[in-house]
Amino acid sequence: MEQQEKSPWKIIYTVILVANLVYILLFYWITQTYTIS
Amino acid sequence: MGGNLDYRDWIVLSVTILFIVIFGIYRTRKNRSVQDFIKGGNNTKWWTIGLSVMATQASAITFLSTPGQAFHDGMGFVQFYFGLPIAMIIICLVFIPIYYKLNVYTAYEYLETRFDLKTRSLAAILFLIQRGLATGITIYAPSIILSYVLGWDLIILNIVIGLLVILYTVSGGTKAVNVTQKQQMVIIFFGMLIAFYLILQYMPDGITFSKALDIAGANDKMKVLDFSFDLNNRYTVWTGFLGGTFLMLSYFGTDQSQVQRYLSGKSLRESQLGLLFNGLLKVPMQFFILLVGVMVFVFYQFNSSPLNFNPKANEAVISSAYAEEYRALESQHKKIEEQKRVLFLDGVQDSERSLVRELNKKDKALKERAKEIIALADDEVETNDKDYVFIHFILNNLPKGIIGLLLAVILAAAMSSTASELNALASTTTIDIYKRNVAIGRTEAHYVSASKWLTFAWGIVAISIACVANLVDNLIQLVNIIGSVFYGNVLGIFLLAFFIKYVRGTAVFIAAIITQLIIFAIYFMDVLPYLWLNLIGCVIVMILAVFIQTFMQSNKTEPIDNIKGLE
Numbered sequence: 001m002e003q004q005e006k007s008p009w010k011i012i013y014t015v016i017l018v019a020n021l022v023y024i025l026l027f028y029w030i031t032q033t034y035t036i037s
Numbered sequence: 038m039g040g041n042l043d044y045r046d047w048i049v050l051s052v053t054i055l056f057i058v059i060f061g062i063y064r065t066r067k068n069r070s071v072q073d074f075i076k077g078g079n080n081t082k083w084w085t086i087g088l089s090v091m092a093t094q095a096s097a098i099t100f101l102s103t104p105g106q107a108f109h110d111g112m113g114f115v116q117f118y119f120g121l122p123i124a125m126i127i128i129c130l131v132f133i134p135i136y137y138k139l140n141v142y143t144a145y146e147y148l149e150t151r152f153d154l155k156t157r158s159l160a161a162i163l164f165l166i167q168r169g170l171a172t173g174i175t176i177y178a179p180s181i182i183l184s185y186v187l188g189w190d191l192i193i194l195n196i197v198i199g200l201l202v203i204l205y206t207v208s209g210g211t212k213a214v215n216v217t218q219k220q221q222m223v224i225i226f227f228g229m230l231i232a233f234y235l236i237l238q239y240m241p242d243g244i245t246f247s248k249a250l251d252i253a254g255a256n257d258k259m260k261v262l263d264f265s266f267d268l269n270n271r272y273t274v275w276t277g278f279l280g281g282t283f284l285m286l287s288y289f290g291t292d293q294s295q296v297q298r299y300l301s302g303k304s305l306r307e308s309q310l311g312l313l314f315n316g317l318l319k320v321p322m323q324f325f326i327l328l329v330g331v332m333v334f335v336f337y338q339f340n341s342s343p344l345n346f347n348p349k350a351n352e353a354v355i356s357s358a359y360a361e362e363y364r365a366l367e368s369q370h371k372k373i374e375e376q377k378r379v380l381f382l383d384g385v386q387d388s389e390r391s392l393v394r395e396l397n398k399k400d401k402a403l404k405e406r407a408k409e410i411i412a413l414a415d416d417e418v419e420t421n422d423k424d425y426v427f428i429h430f431i432l433n434n435l436p437k438g439i440i441g442l443l444l445a446v447i448l449a450a451a452m453s454s455t456a457s458e459l460n461a462l463a464s465t466t467t468i469d470i471y472k473r474n475v476a477i478g479r480t481e482a483h484y485v486s487a488s489k490w491l492t493f494a495w496g497i498v499a500i501s502i503a504c505v506a507n508l509v510d511n512l513i514q515l516v517n518i519i520g521s522v523f524y525g526n527v528l529g530i531f532l533l534a535f536f537i538k539y540v541r542g543t544a545v546f547i548a549a550i551i552t553q554l555i556i557f558a559i560y561f562m563d564v565l566p567y568l569w570l571n572l573i574g575c576v577i578v579m580i581l582a583v584f585i586q587t588f589m590q591s592n593k594t595e596p597i598d599n600i601k602g603l604e
Binding site for chain 1: 112115119122123125126129250251253254257259260261262309310313316317320321324
């Protein structure tokens with residue numbers, strides 16, 4: 001029961017971390033594409 | 038007072054602001070208990086908490102100063118927020134469950150349970166000093182800028198903004214703050230979207246969004262990520278993650294102005310979700326605001342811009358002995374602008390990039406010389422014009438009515454942050470100082486009345502600070518510098534409380550005082566980017582506290598496992 005209660009939170013935390021990782025990857029792509037080397 | 042606003046702008050601005058204030062007072066007119074006033078009756082839903090947390094952090098400084106930051110220095114400032122999602126998760130896992138279990142009204146109440154009254158009082162006082170100063174800046178920042186560009190009287194602006202906020206915050210407490218912040222965020226979001234849309238519309242034919250990004254990149258504005266280890270760089274991925282995580286942990290976990298927002302949640306779950314809402318959306322939101330600044334930059338590649346965006350700076354120099362030299366610089370600046378405009382009309386070709394770099398170098402030198410001349414003409418005028426870029430753009434380019442809306446965005450942001458801050462200052466003073474140390478055992482009605490009077494009093498203090506404040510740095514950085522000087526220490530106290538059971542109150546108390554003095558010293562010596570002060574302050578207080586405890590008399594090795602309320 002406790003495991004079931006904990007797993008939605010684990011999913012939520014994972015979603016947030018993954019979303020932010022995606023943002024950073026996007027920023028990396030933007031930096032590489034638009035910055036003069 | 039009056040400036041040069043069109044009547045349509047006045048209507049939009051006045052109606053928007055008055056609606057917020059009146060709605061806030063009306064919706065919360067039945068607050069009776071301390072729980073109602075400080076915790077909003079404990080029935081706030083997660084999305085209201087999420088918007089409230091966001092609105093508290095995003096003051097007028099965010100909207101005035103951040104686009105200007107991007108205009109001058111590019112997108113890199115977004116890295117500052119990289120630590121935020123990590124901090125949110127840690128707070129959800131560690132801080133909020135403890136606050137809920139102990140049913141505290143303030144973050145510092147917990148510290149008495151864990152340590153002792155003096156540590157609680159010290160942490161509360163550190164918060165009151167830091168937040169008191171910051172609240173003054175929150176009012177001052179939009180006032181100084183609007184007074185310069187619109188010609189409105191600074192003191193009157195400070196008083197008007199302060200009093201409008203005092204009205205609904207005194208009347209309705211936390212609930213009024215929550216309710217009004219929802220409206221404020223809607224206005225802010227709507228206004229910024231419109232601004233962004235219009236900027237893109239104002240680009241010359243053929244300049245698409247993609248070409249605009251190309252142009253921005255050619256001018257070195259699109260370096261979002263910086264992986265260098267240069268200690269002289271204020272914003273890198275490393276300062277963002279390390280320093281930023283500690284700053285955000287402290288700000289959202291221990292600063293009552295944020296803690297009070299989520300303690301008003303209907304349940305533990307609602308509070309946690311509200312914070313996590315920010316963990317998901319804050320970074321893209323800041324990216325968007327910075328992008329608006331970059332688009333303003335691109336706009337000014339096709340339209341003329343002043344050598345310095347601060348109108349007071351221009352006024353000072355034009356009426357001085359340096360006017361002729363300044364005009365010569367302006368003339369050279371216009372020539373460079375014209376050259377760049379011709380270059381960029383068909384986008385930017387690879388072969389043109391080194392020429393762009395060369396022109397920017399020359400323009401930068403002109404602007405530096407302009408600043409020197411301004412300082413010679415009047416050494417009290419602010420030469421750093423980052424905070425004036427966006428407001429200059431708004432006032433000179435947007436349609437009537439939309440100007441009023443954007444001014445409402447700025448004032449709404451100022452009010453939302455100030456309201457949270459006053460609410461928190463009053464709550465901490467009432468609960469941690471007045472109720473706990475001064476007037477123990479009074480009635481509920483007495484403490485509600487005290488909270489209202491203290492809200493009013495702190496409002497007056499904040500207005501007074503705003504009236505004597507002075508710009509010393511780009512505003513968005515100034516408030517974060519003030520935070521960084523105090524936050525590391527307070528966070529360290531909380532981390533000791535949560536995780537290092539070995540340490541007791543007296544050791545923490547002594548360590549905190551020594552640490553604060555060390556951080557002041559480091560700051561004034563100016564040896565490190567300010568974000569690192571959070572990490573350093575936190576680490577120093579923790580190490581010192583353990584060190585001091587080790588040399589003290591009682592309970593050297595037994596963990597504290599019977600703290601009341603945590604069994």
